[in-house]
Amino acid sequence: MGSFNIQINKPNKIFNAEVEGTFSPEDGMKSIEAYQKEISTITPSEYEIHIDCTKLNVSHPDTLPILEGCxxxxxxxxxxxxxxxxxxxxxxxxxxxxxxxxxxxxxLEIIEV
Structure with a gap:
């Protein structure tokens, strides 16, 4: 099961998200809905988006279309x-x-830690 957490740092103009686990198609759709709700409160062109994927598992082939959609x-x-x-x-x-x-x-920049 995949999970996500979104926090917007308005003073520094950073959209922070954390994703972890293995996303099912349903988890992916829930994360997209949450993203769209949060994105409506900012002007994305003024922001960076930082996504912590350190606890994310490799996606299954059936969820790759959702990753592409993101x-x-x-x-x-x-x-x-x-x-x-x-x-x-x-x-x-x-x-x-x-x-x-x-x-x-x-x-896109991928940072390995």
């Missing part, structure tokens, strides 16, 4: 920068890079 939302909403922090996990890193290339998300 990346497309970040691109469409026009964040200044998108930063994903992951634990040293080559498979997750490759998966995130592949999805970002597919949706042409050029302002």
């Amino acid at each position: 990346f497309q939302l970040y691109k469409k909403d026009g964040f200044k920068e998108i930063k994903l922090t992951i634990s040293s996990n080559p498979i997750l890193s490759m998966q995130l890079k592949r999805v970002s290339r597919k949706v042409e998300l050029t302002n």
Whole structure:
């Protein structure tokens, strides 16, 4: 089961999110709904989005379309920068890079810790 937490740091203009576990399609849809609710309170082009993925598991093939949809939302909403922090996990890193290339998300930075 996947979970997520969203916090907006308005003074520093950072949209913080934390994701963990293995997302089912239902978990993914819930996270998108929460994202859309929170995003309506800010102007994304003025913000960076930082997503802590250090506890995230590699996505199953059936949930990759939802991950792609999330990346497309970040691109469409026009964040200044998108930063994903992951634990040293080559498979997750490759998966995130592949999805970002597919949706042409050029302002994504993956930080391994």
